Amino acid sequence: MISAYSGTAVRAAEQPLLDAGAGPDLMQKAAYGLYHAASGLLSSRRGRIYGSKTVVLAGAGNNGGDALYAASRLLARGGSSTAVLTAADVHPAALAAFRRRGGKVLTLTEENTGTVLELCRASDLVLDGILGTGGKGGLRSPAAGLAVLEPARLRRGEAPAVVACDLPSGINADTGEARGAYLRADLTVTFGAPKAGLMAGPGAAAAGQIECVDIGLSPQLRTAGIQRLEDADIADLLRPPAPGDHKYSRGVLGIAAGSTKYPGAAVLATGAALATGVGMVRFLGPEPVCQLINLLHPEAVCSQGGVAQAHVQAWAAGPGAGEDEGQLRRAVDAMASGLPAVIDADAIAAAGPGLGPQVILTPHAGELTALLNSLGNRTDRAAVEGDPLSHVRHAADLTGATVLLKGWATLVAAPGGPVYSQAEATPWLATAGSGDTLSGILGALLATDTSGPGSPGHYARLAAAAASIHGRAGTLSARGGPVEASGLPASVRRVLAGFLQD
Structure with a gap:
């Protein structure tokens, strides 16, 4: 560290x-x-x-x-x-x-x-x-x-x-x-x-x-x-399968992402979660998106059900939801479920005070600006980008959630501290779908985590580890030229293999 x-x-x-x-x-x-x-x-x-x-x-x-x-x-x-x-x-x-x-x-x-x-x-x-x-x-x-x-x-x-x-x-x-x-x-x-x-x-x-x-x-x-976090810190947070494990004991992640307008977000989040090593993905969303998910990831279990009916260990919700009321409702329910939950993109707007640190909001600077303004803290994007450290701390304290602010150096703040910074990424990761991939990686880490919260910064450490894995995968992918988000899962597997083999 x-x-x-x-x-x-x-x-x-x-x-x-x-x-x-x-x-x-x-x-x-x-x-x-x-x-x-x-x-x-x-x-x-x-x-x-x-x-x-x-x-x-x-x-x-x-x-x-x-x-x-x-x-x-x-x-x-x-x-x-x-x-x-x-x-x-x-x-x-x-x-x-x-x-x-x-x-x-x-x-x-x-x-x-x-x-x-x-x-x-x-x-x-x-x-x-x-x-x-x-x-x-x-x-x-x-x-x-x-x-x-x-x-x-x-x-x-x-x-x-x-x-x-x-x-x-x-x-x-x-x-x-x-x-x-x-x-x-x-x-x-x-x-x-x-x-x-x-x-x-x-x-x-x-x-x-x-x-x-x-x-x-x-x-x-x-x-x-x-x-x-350094290599040893990240390796300590990973849970490889053990003899006797089965798909349920390895962790089940619920994903409520994408919409008929933005189906790619669901595909990217699901692919990243599977590459990170989760035991099962339960996907909730519109029928056309379910069909696409099953075509590209037949191992995912898809339905149009609700959050309350899904048996999972963690949630990743919001990427690509757009104006889909069903997906936005699922994201709100995931926040209120008491389970660890990654809340991204359009669903971040529904966040407010009273969330616990197991809820991890993952805004970029524009989304964090909108969230802070909605909570009565007047600011603008230039101020957030100029001093992201103060703003991410403030957002965590206002909401009670863990907040991951994407950027050249991704910052993760737990309410009341600590704050983590990971800077392993490449500028080539500034591409559509990159954030959806991060949501899938983080969701998988939450679903496979069995250590319990332990300290106020536990979820912040997991979020920082996800940001590091995402950044390293992007850097690895960029060695072959410009990065496409759909190609990141292969690099995620290689990054994790390096941690698990050391």
Whole structure:
């Protein structure tokens, strides 16, 4: 499990060490970790450090000092480096060490921003040390003019690798918000502990890969702001069949998805659930949709019955329901059944206060905006996308449900906490039917779960695991080109096989 903390919490953990005079030692540990990551990146990209070109964007805080010390070590390995000072009071000792190693220095101004951008683009590596965890708001002029710099992963051909020092400048360390211009990175080397802002909202996309350098803060850190499941955590949540199991003991999932207008949603949710390993799918829906389901998935048991008559362990309802009153009614009944239930798409609008954490709402940003507005919390989509962490927490607390907010980094909040963030997906998953597939995966995990709720975050963990499996399946599928949702179940099986065989 990866635990991320707010910038406020990390600064509080640092303070006793700073009070004890350990500040210089902490900076050297951070700078060495940054140097180690930067040198590895340079070696992988060009084969050696000797002859490499590095640009340091150095601000007034400790991050600027960390970046300058790291660049000094690269200079000692035969590289060249230019420090671009974005503030007047850059760390004096670090700047002096940089100069002693032969580093060049220039001050950023409005007039030379274009020249600095060209310098960055002609380099092998850019170290972003403009702002740290205490930075509020976006980059200010003239540094804001550097926000157009694109890291290597966002461009084809030659481009500098951008390494952010602790977090990309302009990103809020607590929430991941970007209230103004900000930089984007290929790699973020963060110190002491991952910052929550690297796992949510714009910060999650801007961070690139995340590498954490231990500088001795762990004993002082308490409650994590965000957690991320790793392979072992997900494997522990899976329940493979055991000797003596039969189709009913392996878990029965009820699916009320699709409609005569959107029958594909039912097919996709059913296929994903079966690929995840549920013992049986009981599908409820219109006769034409049942016929289609049985044609493509003959193992599914289909009927036009109601929720109360179906014997299942969990529900997945809402995808593709559209304006079908029967399917929407089934979704409402699934929410009220007391069983674990995934509620997606059009059915989310029926959610309100008083739901339990076993109900998992799976909105995208637009659907979450509509839900919050219906509950009296006035907001808009831009606000939700800008600060998804605050909004998903608020939605969980308002409804009492577990809320999974889809996005580049999918966030899952249990009412009262915790919050999980999974970011294994590929942008190719932004395609019609992707969410229907996620509903089927999550529904199957709920139906096969036998461990019981255990803690307030139990259903949030299952939802986070489903998001990770979905994201990994999409990434696997994308290796063959653009992703079609109908092809995801094959990749879901491969992803699960990897967990179950380890």
